[in-house]
Amino acid sequence: MEKLGEKLKIPGSRGQRFFVLALAGTLLLPLCFYIVLHRPLQLAAADFRQQGAQAEKTVTAIANFQNAHLPLQDYQGDLGRREKRARQALPGSMEQGEFLVALDRLAVRSHLRILSVVPGKAAADEGRHCLPVKLQLTGNYFSLLHFLQGLQQGERLVVINSLTVKQGKDREDALTAELGLSIFSVPDE
Numbered sequence: 001m002e003k004l005g006e007k008l009k010i011p012g013s014r015g016q017r018f019f020v021l022a023l024a025g026t027l028l029l030p031l032c033f034y035i036v037l038h039r040p041l042q043l044a045a046a047d048f049r050q051q052g053a054q055a056e057k058t059v060t061a062i063a064n065f066q067n068a069h070l071p072l073q074d075y076q077g078d079l080g081r082r083e084k085r086a087r088q089a090l091p092g093s094m095e096q097g098e099f100l101v102a103l104d105r106l107a108v109r110s111h112l113r114i115l116s117v118v119p120g121k122a123a124a125d126e127g128r129h130c131l132p133v134k135l136q137l138t139g140n141y142f143s144l145l146h147f148l149q150g151l152q153q154g155e156r157l158v159v160i161n162s163l164t165v166k167q168g169k170d171r172e173d174a175l176t177a178e179l180g181l182s183i184f185s186v187p188d189e
Contacts, residue, residue, distance in 0.1 A: 089157040090186045094122060094131050099156060099183055103135065106154070110147035112139035115176070128186050132161070135179045144177050157184055 069075070100117060107114050120132035137144065144165070151158045162180035 085155075088155040090128070090184055091156075092185060092188045094129060094183070094185045096131060096183075099133075102154065102156065106147060106150045107137060110139070110150060111143040112137045112147050128184055131183050131185075133181045133183065135181060137177045137179070138174060139177075141175060144175060151181075158182070159184075 096119060100119075103117065104114060115136040115138055116134075117136075118134040120134065122129055122131045124130075137147065139147075148160070148163075151160065159182045160179060161182055162178075164178045166176045166178075167174075
């Protein structure tokens with residue numbers, strides 16, 4: 001120690017030199033601890049936190065994807081039900097007779113009387129066929145409302161193009177309604 005003190009040329013007695021060297025060592029020890037251990041560990045901890053946050057985002061994204069997408073078997077079942085519903089709404093052929101029978105049944109359930117049904121000329125456009133139908137009904141307001149709701153909730157796609165309602169001549173609560181409907185079909189190609 002004495003030689004170190006002599007080389008560094010620290011003035012004073014031997015005890016004073018030892019004290020100065022011990023004080024310098026004591027002051028340098030926290031600096032060395034910070035540089036050698038603490039700072040690298042802080043950087044490693046920050047890196048691990050960043051990796052953990054990224055992993056958490058990835059896990060959340062995967063969980064959200066799984067929640068948003070049905071399992072394949074459920075998806076295929078749902079797709080099959082939707083395709084069946086689409087084939088019912090837009091059959092491969094016009095099925096005019098079945099549609100007219102369904103109209104008659106709906107009118108009876110709605111307490112309406114069909115005065116006339118006049119199918120128009122079918123037209124084809126962009127792979128679909130359209131059949132206009134003019135329908136004349138008589139009944140009261142609530143029966144007509146029930147009939148219209150039944151048309152919209154039925155299996156077949158029915159577009160109401162026009163609706164004219166007039167006060168009936170027979171009774172005060174009777175109405176006469178004229179509807180312009182369109183039904184569609186999409187032939188299999």
